[in-house]
Amino acid sequence: MQTKQHYIQASFLSFLIHASIFLYLIGFFYSEKQVRPILSKAVNVNIIVDEGPKEDPIIKKPSKVFKAEEVIISTKSENINEVPKINETGSITNLQSLLSEELEAFNSSALEEEINKYSNYMISLIEAAWIKPKNIQDNLICDIKIKTNQAGRIIDINLTKSSGNIRFDNSALQAVKRVETFSFFADIRKETYEDVFQNIVISFNPSK
């Protein structure tokens, strides 16, 4: 009986592993949402383009912003390489694909810009509301997870990572409570809100 149970467990585990490998291969786990843009300061998209794809120290993980820039650059270079190739009939053969690529790149960079813009609004609002306690330890960090509704009202506040100092945690919670509503949410597109701004983690880290 004992061994039988082991067999069942082992085969179930094996099934799970194989199933997950299979699902991974067919791209089941791939999701737009899995890229987690870490934004701490204004990321000026244009400046990054000018300087080329150099690692910005503010961005810890390569985020969506980065990918978007790369796409723009590659489309541009394709343009240069391929646009002069006019074939004998006088029409540009890959015009259609070029256009769609351009559009896609434009859309994703527009999304990034939108995210950046509203993220920065939110950061400045919270920073204005936050009164940092004095005589606290250095290097305190706490994370607060908030849930917003589409009107921008914060409907749920959770301290997900405590700093260990109650005064610090409390000041952070109080800052988020004081903000209460992000009034500019009305300007955010519904899809963007659902994808990005519904659940937000706010990390208070004054040591940076």
Added chain:
Amino acid sequence: MKKLLIFLLIPNLIFAELLLEITKGSDNPYRVAIVPFEGSSNGVNNIIKIVKDDLMRSGEFFVLDEDMLLSSPKAIEDINPSEWKLLKIDFVVIGKVVDENSSGLKATYEIYDVNRRSKVRSSTVYGIPGKIRQLSHYISDGIYENITGIKGIATTKILYVNELIDSFGSTYILYVADADGANEQILLKSNEPIISPAWSPDSKKIAYVSFETGMAKVYIQDISTGDRDLVLVNDHQISSPAWSPDGKLLSLTLYQDGNAEIYILNLKNKNLTRLTKHYSIDTESSWSPKGTKILFTSGRSGSPQLYEIDLTKFNTKPKRITFEGNYNAKGSYLPNNEGVIFVHRSSQQFQIALKYFDENFIRPLTESKMDESPSVSPNGNVIVYAITDDKLGMIAGVTLSGATFILPATNGKVREPAWSGFLR
């Protein structure tokens, strides 16, 4: 377990949130305007002054002077937000005393958040006729809590000993007063010294050391009835009482082994348990907020330093807490157990200092010459201590946000302040 792991990993891959990082905050206190309260009685004008003093003393608020107000709205609806924005006011308080007669005092107040443009609190407080101070402290705590999210301490009390010296000698008086030093009441008068007053966790009783019999003995006194009892009858000196957070035990310093050692007394069955065993002095015990550790001063390293004993482990060696300087004594825990407050000697000054357990240095909080006997407020934000200036002894306070204050002076040498727990 492995199966579980896989399931746990999947949601992490799919859901990820936007992360915003906040690196800057303001150091400025909250700016509050209090519109003069309406009401018939003469005491109404005092309410604002008392509330203002309470809030300012916390160091976390700036209260605008009354004559700086541009208008005096009578209701939240009459508030013009842009006018208050101009004065950089974060919150406006409007209130009135609605009813005052022989049976009671009733006041209402509302807090308006200028940035949010909405009312954030509306409250009614009840008081005893003529006791406008108490009512005002309730209002102060309501405002403090609503804005900072931390419990206020305006309604708490402080114990202290005053030594009056006249031609016949000294008289020692044990007082209890409001946290702002007002409304003091005598609890005990003696011709012999009274030292080390301590509150019970429910703030209904106090323990103190009295030399009235010629020896140091610890008494417990009920504040409301005045009944007092000797906690332990023996032939030795006893000092430094400190209550455990559950109120069942009292830690004491006993001198029955030839030198000072710390014992724990069970108040119900009077059983004594010895805690320290060392030929040097061990004294000034205090309990951690959860009652699992005891902090004390010991001379075992050659100079007074703070040590901690873990009560949850059997027979453990005391752990040394302070290492800076050759004098660190009279320690007590912050209410959330993040660190300790104590007296530290730097060069020739005695100052109140803070040490967080996760830091390896101390943070001095005061700068005067002779600061002693620190006592931490129940919300952990303020520390009262005794200062000696020439022959005068006074009670001073410092908040963790850096503000300092001195409680109104009485004649005599005031010393050994002890802060009560929350009374509401």
